[in-house]
Amino acid sequence: MKLHSAKSNGIEWQVIFAFLFSWLCYLVSGQIHYSIVEEMRKDSVIANIADDLRLKIKQLSSRKLKIVSHASEKYFYVNLDNGNLYVKDRIDRETLCGSAATCFLNFDAVIENPINVFSVNINIQDINDNAPSFYHDVFTVEIMESTATGSKFVLQNAEDPDIGINSVQTYKLSDNKHFTLSENLRTDGILFLELVLQEPLDRETESIQNLILTAVDGGNPVRSGTVLIRINVTDTNDNFPVFTQEVYKITVNENTHIDSTIITVNATDKDGGINGQTTYTFSKTSGNIHHTGRFSIHPTKGEIKLKKKMDYEDVKSFELSIQAKDGGGLTSYCKVLVDIIDENDNAPVISITSLSPAVPEDSEPGTVIALIKIYDQDSEENGEADCQIIEKVPFSLLKSSDNYYRLVTTDPIDREYQFSYNITVVATDRGSPPLSSRRVITLEVTDVNDNAPTFIKSSYVAYVPENNLPGSSIYSIHALDIDAGDNAKITYSIFSTNTDTSTFSYLSINRETGVIYAQKSFDYELNTKFIILVNAKDNGSPFLESNATLIICIVDQNDNAPKIVHPFIETSGHPGLEIVPFTSEKGSLITKVIAVDADSGHNAWLSYYFIQSSEPSHFIISEHTGEIRTVHVFQENDILNYKIVVMVKDNGNPFLSATVTLSLVVADNFQQVVPKRSNQLTDEDSQSNLQLYLVTALALISLLFIVTVILVIISKCKESKQLPVFDPIHSGLYSHVDPRMLSQYSNQTLALPYSYNVCVALDSSEGEFTYVPPNQNVSVDNLIDADDSGLRKYSFKESSPTSNELLVSTLCFTLLFGACI
Numbered sequence: 001m002k003l004h005s006a007k008s009n010g011i012e013w014q015v016i017f018a019f020l021f022s023w024l025c026y027l028v029s030g031q032i033h034y035s036i037v038e039e040m041r042k043d044s045v046i047a048n049i050a051d052d053l054r055l056k057i058k059q060l061s062s063r064k065l066k067i068v069s070h071a072s073e074k075y076f077y078v079n080l081d082n083g084n085l086y087v088k089d090r091i092d093r094e095t096l097c098g099s100a101a102t103c104f105l106n107f108d109a110v111i112e113n114p115i116n117v118f119s120v121n122i123n124i125q126d127i128n129d130n131a132p133s134f135y136h137d138v139f140t141v142e143i144m145e146s147t148a149t150g151s152k153f154v155l156q157n158a159e160d161p162d163i164g165i166n167s168v169q170t171y172k173l174s175d176n177k178h179f180t181l182s183e184n185l186r187t188d189g190i191l192f193l194e195l196v197l198q199e200p201l202d203r204e205t206e207s208i209q210n211l212i213l214t215a216v217d218g219g220n221p222v223r224s225g226t227v228l229i230r231i232n233v234t235d236t237n238d239n240f241p242v243f244t245q246e247v248y249k250i251t252v253n254e255n256t257h258i259d260s261t262i263i264t265v266n267a268t269d270k271d272g273g274i275n276g277q278t279t280y281t282f283s284k285t286s287g288n289i290h291h292t293g294r295f296s297i298h299p300t301k302g303e304i305k306l307k308k309k310m311d312y313e314d315v316k317s318f319e320l321s322i323q324a325k326d327g328g329g330l331t332s333y334c335k336v337l338v339d340i341i342d343e344n345d346n347a348p349v350i351s352i353t354s355l356s357p358a359v360p361e362d363s364e365p366g367t368v369i370a371l372i373k374i375y376d377q378d379s380e381e382n383g384e385a386d387c388q389i390i391e392k393v394p395f396s397l398l399k400s401s402d403n404y405y406r407l408v409t410t411d412p413i414d415r416e417y418q419f420s421y422n423i424t425v426v427a428t429d430r431g432s433p434p435l436s437s438r439r440v441i442t443l444e445v446t447d448v449n450d451n452a453p454t455f456i457k458s459s460y461v462a463y464v465p466e467n468n469l470p471g472s473s474i475y476s477i478h479a480l481d482i483d484a485g486d487n488a489k490i491t492y493s494i495f496s497t498n499t500d501t502s503t504f505s506y507l508s509i510n511r512e513t514g515v516i517y518a519q520k521s522f523d524y525e526l527n528t529k530f531i532i533l534v535n536a537k538d539n540g541s542p543f544l545e546s547n548a549t550l551i552i553c554i555v556d557q558n559d560n561a562p563k564i565v566h567p568f569i570e571t572s573g574h575p576g577l578e579i580v581p582f583t584s585e586k587g588s589l590i591t592k593v594i595a596v597d598a599d600s601g602h603n604a605w606l607s608y609y610f611i612q613s614s615e616p617s618h619f620i621i622s623e624h625t626g627e628i629r630t631v632h633v634f635q636e637n638d639i640l641n642y643k644i645v646v647m648v649k650d651n652g653n654p655f656l657s658a659t660v661t662l663s664l665v666v667a668d669n670f671q672q673v674v675p676k677r678s679n680q681l682t683d684e685d686s687q688s689n690l691q692l693y694l695v696t697a698l699a700l701i702s703l704l705f706i707v708t709v710i711l712v713i714i715s716k717c718k719e720s721k722q723l724p725v726f727d728p729i730h731s732g733l734y735s736h737v738d739p740r741m742l743s744q745y746s747n748q749t750l751a752l753p754y755s756y757n758v759c760v761a762l763d764s765s766e767g768e769f770t771y772v773p774p775n776q777n778v779s780v781d782n783l784i785d786a787d788d789s790g791l792r793k794y795s796f797k798e799s800s801p802t803s804n805e806l807l808v809s810t811l812c813f814t815l816l817f818g819a820c821i
């Protein structure tokens with residue numbers, strides 16, 4: 001218990017001293033140094049590396065503190081919860097460093113956000129965990145009985161992997177009367193043992209003697225090892241083999257061919273015969289690394305050959321112990337120290353210790369993408385490597401430390417130009433010839449919303465026929481967004497270009513596809529076009545948008561029949577009456593059919609045709625203007641009453657049409673028209689209405705008589721003024737005509753060609769139409785425009801009726817009209 005307590009106190013003081021020493025070194029050099037003893041228990045705390053790195057415990061996880069090393073990762077680990085550095089596995093100093101005076105384990109402490117690298121150096125201190133041991137359990141020495149006192153016999157040293165005070169310090173020989181132990185230092189500073197003969201041997205008295213040699217180290221607690229020395233007393237062989245050198249030092253390239261002779265040792269023996277024949281064998285190798293299978297020695301020539309290829313990265317040196325034994329059993333020893341020369345046989349190794357999975361396209365130049373470590377197992381210049389990127393990419397390598405490079409952005413990157421990069425990193429060492437290795441880093445570029453939706457054109461035109469089916473699609477508009485994911489997902493909406501909100505009652509748009517639908521049927525006669533603004537907005541954050549103008553032109557369809565506006569037909573259904581002068585010349589304009597069509601374009605082009613006529617050869621209608629003209633001059637034997645049906649047809653497909661019935665009466669005066677019209681009325685009226693007509697006629701005759709008397713009085717009053725003409729209304733022209741007849745004429749929209757008075761003459765030779773010259777003071781309301789009439793060529797008889805003549809004419813007309821009734 002006391003020994004264990006003392007050892008524990010010693011270890012604690014060593015750890016405390018190591019911490020203080022490492023802290024001072026960190027302040028001076030910027031590196032972290034620790035010192036621990038070997039064989040520490042698993043999960044033992046070495047130090048709080050977070051404090052030494054000046055990191056807060058809460059930052060360890062976010063900054064991803066980790067250990068990076070090819071050799072030290074299996075021996076240490078960091079607890080991110082408390083920042084302590086722990087022992088992960090058993091550390092055996094002798095396995096790691098052999099008999100070297102110092103033993104260090106190095107690793108890099110890497111932290112991110114931002115990236116930084118700290119070099120940590122841990123000194124492994126030796127403890128007395130190995131007892132001294134001899135290569136052989138029994139060591140046989142043959143001594144001739146004639147050997148003189150004071151003769152010395154070289155013994156095998158004990159091996160102790162520990163160093164310093166923990167290695168072999170003293171040897172003890174068991175009590176005997178013939179031999180003592182002598183300890184001496186060789187020129188290389190290594191202690192060697194000799195067995196000194198104090199008293200002569202007598203083979204006959206004692207042929208074999210057994211001695212115990214004990215090796216003791218200086219550790220705490222003390223450890224020791226023993227070997228049995230068996231002394232065979234033989235006949236006289238008084239000369240030992242002697243090597244030409246006690247220590248041979250050679251250097252061998254690690255790429256030396258197998259079976260090559262690397263050195264030849266030589267030992268001579270002055271004895272003759274069998275006692276002078278020397279045999280060479282391997283005794284041992286230093287550091288407990290045996291030569292078995294790696295080297296071979298010729299038993300008589302002493303040639304040492306290489307049996308396996310050497311690797312500097314595996315073992316850097318060898319210590320061979322050669323034994324020379326003569327035929328008489330005397331032996332001597334020498335050492336061969338083999339140093340391996342490094343060759344450039346290892347290419348650099350590229351490892352990515354920290355790599356961002358993707359880089360946003362809006363990353364600023366200088367953004368760190370990855371931390372790259374270059375490791376080369378070779379030494380000196382063979383292990384020094386340079387790193388570069390071979391492609392022309394917007395990235396570069398910046399050297400962070402001896403073995404680390406940072407991969408950073410140098411120029412702006414655009415995902416729409418290139419969405420990923422294959423970055424080839426090449427590491428080349430400085431050996432001769434140089435070796436290189438490469439590694440491809442695939443880097444994805446993540447999208448940001450830096451592109452607005454784009455329409456192919458700024459404005460679109462769609463033609464939609466009217467009377468379309470409600471709910472049907474009429475147009476599809478599409479915008480492109482070269483971003484990706486949600487940044488390229490487009491939603492559409494429409495806006496009216498003016499304050500009229502009725503547009504939205506006609507149109508709607510699918511927000512996802514951009515298909516535009518008609519909410520209800522279009523009517524070209526109400527709306528000829530719609531102008532809307534289509535908005536395309538992506539789903540990025542913040543969103544981007546663009547607009548395009550869509551002009552929807554309504555295409556007219558033939559859905560309106562022509563409407564005849566002249567002549568106007570009453571609802572009674574009587575055909576329009578037109579009077580054709582008997583003396584009309586060929587080509588005279590009789591009347592004009594005027595029609596309109598609410599449609600447009602070809603659908604509103606109107607054509608006029610006769611579809612029913614008693615004598616269609618007497619009249620002709622213009623297909624494009626609707627003017628009805630005479631074909632030839634009328635004869636006495638021609639029919640004087642014509643019924644014509646005019647059809648107005650548009651140019652649609654299928655066409656639509658309208659008809660109007662015209663009654664054309666050929667006559668030179670109204671007297672010819674009235675009887676005919678009266679007869680027609682008589683024929684048309686039923687017998688049951690005859691009495692009603694008679695009573696009406698009698699009442700009209702009385703009324704006309706009174707009006708005639710009044711007109712006579714007025715005429716007398718105006719005689720002094722010598723009025724040359726009478727106003728058609730004041731003259732009482734129409735008072736001599738049955739109002740029922742006048743109703744047939746008064747509804748026509750085509751005016752008669754000239755201003756005229758109508759009266760019934762007693763003498764048929766007198767003219768029935770009185771022409772009114774233009775310079776007479778006639779009321780404008782009673783003038784009839786004759787610009788479009790074909791009757792302008794008709795010649796009327798000019799007259800200047802007196803009051804007597806007017807009276808006589810009026811009385812005659814009244815009597816005649818009464819007689820007709």
